[in-house]
Amino acid sequence: MANIQQVAQKAGVSVATVSRVLNHATSVSPKTRLKVENAIRELNYEPSMLGRNLRNSESRLLLVLLPSISNPFYTEVINGIQNTAIANSYNILLCETDSNPQRENIYFNMIKNKLADGVISMDPTVNMQKLNELAESHPVILCSEYEEGGSIPYVTIDSELAAYQAVKHLIKLGNKKIALINSDEKFLYSRQRRSGYERALQEFDLPIRDEWIYHTKDLEFQNGVQAMRMLLELEEKPTAIFAVSDTLAIGALKGINGSGLHVPNDLAIVGFDNISFSNMTNPTLTTVSQPMYKMGVTAANMLIMSIKGEQVESIVLDHDLIIRESTMG
Amino acid sequence: MANIQQVAQKAGVSVATVSRVLNHATSVSPKTRLKVENAIRELNYEPSMLGRNLRNSESRLLLVLLPSISNPFYTEVINGIQNTAIANSYNILLCETDSNPQRENIYFNMIKNKLADGVISMDPTVNMQKLNELAESHPVILCSEYEEGGSIPYVTIDSELAAYQAVKHLIKLGNKKIALINSDEKFLYSRQRRSGYERALQEFDLPIRDEWIYHTKDLEFQNGVQAMRMLLELEEKPTAIFAVSDTLAIGALKGINGSGLHVPNDLAIVGFDNISFSNMTNPTLTTVSQPMYKMGVTAANMLIMSIKGEQVESIVLDHDLIIRESTMG
DNA sequence: CAGAAAATTGTAATCGATTACAAATATGAT
DNA sequence: ATCATATTTGTAATCGATTACAATTTTCTG
Numbered sequence: 001m002a003n004i005q006q007v008a009q010k011a012g013v014s015v016a017t018v019s020r021v022l023n024h025a026t027s028v029s030p031k032t033r034l035k036v037e038n039a040i041r042e043l044n045y046e047p048s049m050l051g052r053n054l055r056n057s058e059s060r061l062l063l064v065l066l067p068s069i070s071n072p073f074y075t076e077v078i079n080g081i082q083n084t085a086i087a088n089s090y091n092i093l094l095c096e097t098d099s100n101p102q103r104e105n106i107y108f109n110m111i112k113n114k115l116a117d118g119v120i121s122m123d124p125t126v127n128m129q130k131l132n133e134l135a136e137s138h139p140v141i142l143c144s145e146y147e148e149g150g151s152i153p154y155v156t157i158d159s160e161l162a163a164y165q166a167v168k169h170l171i172k173l174g175n176k177k178i179a180l181i182n183s184d185e186k187f188l189y190s191r192q193r194r195s196g197y198e199r200a201l202q203e204f205d206l207p208i209r210d211e212w213i214y215h216t217k218d219l220e221f222q223n224g225v226q227a228m229r230m231l232l233e234l235e236e237k238p239t240a241i242f243a244v245s246d247t248l249a250i251g252a253l254k255g256i257n258g259s260g261l262h263v264p265n266d267l268a269i270v271g272f273d274n275i276s277f278s279n280m281t282n283p284t285l286t287t288v289s290q291p292m293y294k295m296g297v298t299a300a301n302m303l304i305m306s307i308k309g310e311q312v313e314s315i316v317l318d319h320d321l322i323i324r325e326s327t328m329g
Numbered sequence: 330m331a332n333i334q335q336v337a338q339k340a341g342v343s344v345a346t347v348s349r350v351l352n353h354a355t356s357v358s359p360k361t362r363l364k365v366e367n368a369i370r371e372l373n374y375e376p377s378m379l380g381r382n383l384r385n386s387e388s389r390l391l392l393v394l395l396p397s398i399s400n401p402f403y404t405e406v407i408n409g410i411q412n413t414a415i416a417n418s419y420n421i422l423l424c425e426t427d428s429n430p431q432r433e434n435i436y437f438n439m440i441k442n443k444l445a446d447g448v449i450s451m452d453p454t455v456n457m458q459k460l461n462e463l464a465e466s467h468p469v470i471l472c473s474e475y476e477e478g479g480s481i482p483y484v485t486i487d488s489e490l491a492a493y494q495a496v497k498h499l500i501k502l503g504n505k506k507i508a509l510i511n512s513d514e515k516f517l518y519s520r521q522r523r524s525g526y527e528r529a530l531q532e533f534d535l536p537i538r539d540e541w542i543y544h545t546k547d548l549e550f551q552n553g554v555q556a557m558r559m560l561l562e563l564e565e566k567p568t569a570i571f572a573v574s575d576t577l578a579i580g581a582l583k584g585i586n587g588s589g590l591h592v593p594n595d596l597a598i599v600g601f602d603n604i605s606f607s608n609m610t611n612p613t614l615t616t617v618s619q620p621m622y623k624m625g626v627t628a629a630n631m632l633i634m635s636i637k638g639e640q641v642e643s644i645v646l647d648h649d650l651i652i653r654e655s656t657m658g
Numbered sequence: 659c660a661g662a663a664a665a666t667t668g669t670a671a672t673c674g675a676t677t678a679c680a681a682a683t684a685t686g687a688t
Numbered sequence: 689a690t691c692a693t694a695t696t697t698g699t700a701a702t703c704g705a706t707t708a709c710a711a712t713t714t715t716c717t718g
Contacts, residue, residue, distance in 0.1 A: 001441055001466070003704055014668045019706055027666055029714095049442040050383045051704030054673050069423070070404040070605070078398065082425060091435055094398070094423035096411060106420055112330055113378040115444075137330070221609050250609050257611045276399070280550050280579050282586045282611045332674055343698045348676055356696055358684095380674030383703050 002043035004051075011039035022047055057114050062092045062303060063107055065121040067099050071219055071247060072275040073292065074122060077143065080296020081120060088304050090117070099125035111138050118303045121145075124187045139306035143299040144290075145189055146314070153312045155298045157319045159189045162288045163196025163242070165321055166270045169286070170240040171204050173268060173327060179212040179238035181227045181248050183219055193244045193272070212238050216248060224251020232259055239267060240327075246271040246278045246287055253281055253326065264329035274322055283325030291317045331372035333380075340368035351376055386443050391421045391632060392436055394450040396428050400548055400576060401604040402621065403451060406472065409625020410449060417633050419446070428454035440467050447632045450474075453516040468635035472628040473619075474518055475643070482641045484627045486648045488518045491617045492525025492571070494650050495599045498615070499569040500533050502597060502656060508541040508567035510556045510577050512548055522573045522601070541567050545577060553580020561588055568596060569656075575600040575607045575616055582610055582655065593658035603651055612654030620646045 008015045013032060020028050021036040028036075039045070053059045062085050066074050078094065085092045093116060095107045104127060110116050111134060118139035121131060128147055134140055135152045146154035170178050180197045183190045194213070201208050211234055216223035224243060228251065231238060243249035249271030256263055263269055263283055271278055274289035295317055302312045337344045342361060349357050350365040357365075368374070382388045391414050395403050407423065414421045422445060424436045433456060439445050440463060447468035450460060457476055463469055464481045475483035499507050509526045512519045523542070530537050540563055545552035553576060560567060561584070572578035578600030585592055592598055592612055600607055603618035624646055631641045 004706095005704080015705080016669080016707075017667060020667090023706080029666060032667080046438055046441055048383075048704050049439065049444050050379060051673090052706075054377075054379045054383055054675090054704080055706045057673075068404075069398050069407065070401065072399065072401070075397075075399040078425070082427075086432070091432075094425070096407070096423070098411075103415070103420075109375055110378065112375055115378050221605060254609050254611070276550055277579075277606055277609075280583045280606075281609070282583070333676095334674080344675080345677075345699080346697060349697090352676080358696060361696080377674050380703090381676075383674080383705090384676045386703080 001048075002045040003048065004045075007036065007039045007043055007045050010043060011035045053114060059114060059116055060090050061116040062090050062300070063095055063111060063116040063119040064092050065095050065097055065104070065107060065119055065123045065126065067097055067123045067125055069094070069096055071245075072277060073246070073273045073290075075275075076292035077122065077296040077299075080293040080298075081143075081300040082296075084297045084300035084304075088300075090300075090304065097123050097125070099123070101127060104130070108134055118307050120299045120303055124189065139303055141299050141303045141306065141312075143295060145187060148188060153302055153306070153314045155295055155302060155315045155317065157290050157295075157317050159192035160196040160199070162272070162319045162321075163193035163244070164200045165196075166272070166288050167197050167200035167242050168203075169321060169323070169327065170242060170268055170270060171200060171206065173240070173329065175240035175268060176206055177212070177236065177238040178206070178240045178242060179214065179231050181214050181216065181224060181231075181241060181243040181252060183216050183244055183248070185215065190244060197242055209236075211236075219245045219247045221247055221251040221254065224248035224253075225255040226251075228252040228255025228259075232256070232261070241267060241269045243269065243271050246273040246275045246285060249285055249287065249326075250277065250281055253283075253285065264326050268329055269326040270321075271326075279324070281326075283328075286324045286327040287322050289320040289322045291319065330377075331374040332377065333374075336365065336368045336372055336374050339372060340364045382443060388443060388445055389419050390445040391419050391629070392424055392439060392445040392448040393421050394424050394426055394433070394436060394448055394452045394455065396426055396452045396454055398423070398425055400574075401606060402575070402602045402619075404604075405621035406451065406625040406628075409622040409627075410472075410629040411625075413626045413629035413633075417629075419629075419633065426452050426454070428452070430456060433459070437463055447636050449628045449632055453518065468632055470628050470632045470635065470641075472624060474516060477517060482631055482635070482643045484624055484631060484644045484646065486619050486624075486646050488521035489525040489528070491601070491648045491650075492522035492573070493529045494525075495601070495617050496526050496529035496571050497532075498650060498652070498656065499571060499597055499599060500529060500535065502569070502658060504569035504597060505535055506541070506565065506567040507535070507569045507571060508543065508560050510543050510545065510553060510560075510570060510572040510581060512545050512573055512577070514544065519573060526571055538565075540565075548574045548576045550576055550580040550583065553577035553582075554584040555580070557581040557584025557588075561585070561590070570596060570598045572598065572600050575602040575604045575614060578614055578616065578655075579606060579610055582612075582614065592655050597658055598655040599650075600655075603649075608653070610655075612657075615653045615656040616651050618649040618651045620648065 004015050004018050008018045097104045120141045120143050122143045124145035142154035185191050214227040271285045271287035274287045278285040278287050305312050333344050333347050337347045426432045449470045449472050451472045453474035471483035543556040600614045600616035603616045607614040607616050634641050
């Protein structure tokens, strides 16, 4: 791989001139430009990002932190981020932390080391203290999960309201015994969705029973299956389920299918996220649709503004309740 | 962010000494080491990857090229890659090409520019010519999709055999009219799976009918639904389906569910990949299980060996036919 | 055609690390 | 105490680009 010196030599000019041809084409005569361009072509030269970044302190790379790519929720968000990034001549690097603090550290260092210009964190398990430290001197945006009262700008939806509406939908269908399959309440979205669930129940004078609130460890299908099994073993079984994630809801659906009960006749289910698979299940899943693509676009735009040094404000996007077969009893 | 000069100054030593403390601790007296370590701590110093990489021509970063993260097949493979990489103090960068040549180029340049030490490509749409050029001077490994007779080492499974076994399983169940939902035959795996499909049919003297072979554009669920709709409109309907991807098979399942027919009684289905969804459908999906995690581990090990300059041989891993409800008629 | 102004090109410092080589210091032998 | 040797430390070149400033060439003006 040729370097700028070799190009300069071949073209019979100085490295400065080559650099000028490469960048803001200020004052290079047509003849010289041609000579240089030929030399570049002949040598198959491509400028080194390393040298360039070192000098410019800019990499035009954006880091995207996510706990795991196995949750399809992230897919669409990433699409939005990537398209926006590319439109602004940035590129993205997907970083799976697996909720592992050591990996997280590695990626934080990439930012500190100018290997990337900023981060979008979608990781609810992120170490907020470290992220806040990083955010003092580097552009950081939170996407989906955020910190209440924190100083890092975020883009998210109103989880509490969405949960409230989802549960209200179940109530309007005549359900009085509504269970919640929640994830770990150390996550903000989890607390918010529970809060929306409780608000709806209270508003209609329905009981909030602890045994109808199940907490899962992860968001895998299997956790949903497990949750459903527990709920079906109760003496007083719920007639409807609200799960805080489609993956859990789909697992729950599977759990019910194996039990002889019928969805939606015996049990109605609402999920959350509107992942593409939620339209493939039998029955199809009623769910809260997050504007995932738009969320990604917004997060990327915010980050790019932040990199430019502009002030950015947090944004709450709209959601939708998508009614499908699992609540059409 | 402090640099090595500031640390040197604070510790009252030269930059060389600081560098020595940082790296191979050759000949640094305990006193000096302590001074330097204190300075590092006080300044919160972290060495710049940029400077280091520029000098060392090494980034300890591995690129993983994939067409789209929306296909869950890749998830497990990536896990294997990542764990192996980290065990060897490498990190991975996930790069979604979206089958877009321009994006591909960007990532190829990262390699050329020493921003990454090697690539694992899982992208069947990758520009093989460019990849071959890259492979002449840089470590490259192909994972899953590969080039027959090519010079780039790969890790894969025997797609032809797997398809043959899957279709044979359908035949043994008594099916005589077996359709194939294939993807685009510009992909090697697609041609191989078709070939296995045909071999099985021929072996049992069953007809190979063009109208029973459907080609999809992508591997999204919706493509499977579409394919199934077409197949169900045929005068002579198949009694069994082999789809080259679980996503297609799941879409097909959905297509059948909407038609009043019953799986597996009226129609049996076999998929390919054993993605986690395939166990959540109703009925659950019979499928060919690829050793995804192991494939990732193997690819990463091969790449790391290749980076070290060692010769690596291509590997074909074993697969399994997982029999579930969709063929238990 | 001389001289001023404008356009073009080159020189050299810089970004932050590593490392060969040289210099300084410490240790040991007599 | 002196010299040889071993250990530790420093100096300066290097990786590949960018860019302020200086130097050169071209163009324009009278």
